[in-house]
Amino acid sequence: MAHPVLFFLTRHGETFLNLLGRVQGWCDSPLTAKGKADARRLGTALKDVAFQEVFSSDSSRAAETARLILSQGKREPRTARQDPRLREWCFGSLEALPMEQLTGAIFQGLGEELTMEQLNARMPELPAAIRMADTSGWAESFDVISQRLTAFFQEAAAETEASGGGNVLVVSHAFSIKTILYLLAPQRMEEFSKIRNASVTTIRWQEGRFTVERVNQTPPFSQRSS
Numbered sequence: 051m052a053h054p055v056l057f058f059l060t061r062h063g064e065t066f067l068n069l070l071g072r073v074q075g076w077c078d079s080p081l082t083a084k085g086k087a088d089a090r091r092l093g094t095a096l097k098d099v100a101f102q103e104v105f106s107s108d109s110s111r112a113a114e115t116a117r118l119i120l121s122q123g124k125r126e127p128r129t130a131r132q133d134p135r136l137r138e139w140c141f142g143s144l145e146a147l148p149m150e151q152l153t154g155a156i157f158q159g160l161g162e163e164l165t166m167e168q169l170n171a172r173m174p175e176l177p178a179a180i181r182m183a184d185t186s187g188w189a190e191s192f193d194v195i196s197q198r199l200t201a202f203f204q205e206a207a208a209e210t211e212a213s214g215g216g217n218v219l220v221v222s223h224a225f226s227i228k229t230i231l232y233l234l235a236p237q238r239m240e241e242f243s244k245i246r247n248a249s250v251t252t253i254r255w256q257e258g259r260f261t262v263e264r265v266n267q268t269p270p271f272s273q274r275s276s
Contacts, residue, residue: 053215054256055207060221062115063089064247073152075141078109088248089118095269097123102216104128107136116221135198138223142184155183166243173232199230207255227251235262242266
């Protein structure tokens, strides 16, 4: 008998670089007071959810968000398992620059200015545009990003299913969450412009198939499953 797995895919809370409007991929910065408060608020909203597994990227902002979520409610103390495959995209030499420079590089690479919704629909093209502007050689291709994220979710789903299924908390990053959504449910990309800090997207694994349910929701959650 198959044991379903429900992923609670969460973006980290607001950080100092988020507040400054700067690019934050593999570079890192601490959560702001608001970021910490929003993570705790999310933890309170999820306090009755029993998590069989908890994962975060190895960025401190994701690990701290996971810790704060788990600190709410009557849960047994636990630490998120850090996995580098859950990192944000690497933006190479564009890291820590103003966001306007990142969007400018993307527009230049694509040959036109687009809205956020239009960019969401063209996710696979964005890393190539970023790589054209990157002078470090570190920026990742869409294939590399997709492969690491897909490998994580397939392995985590199989591992949790084999242990009886259940709920899994995963704390990651905006572009990485967009990537998973694009890969699993590209038709849902038009439902949002940005992935909000401390938001939850739920993804169900059942009988060998991923299904996206809630997208980009923050507390208080609606009763709709999609």
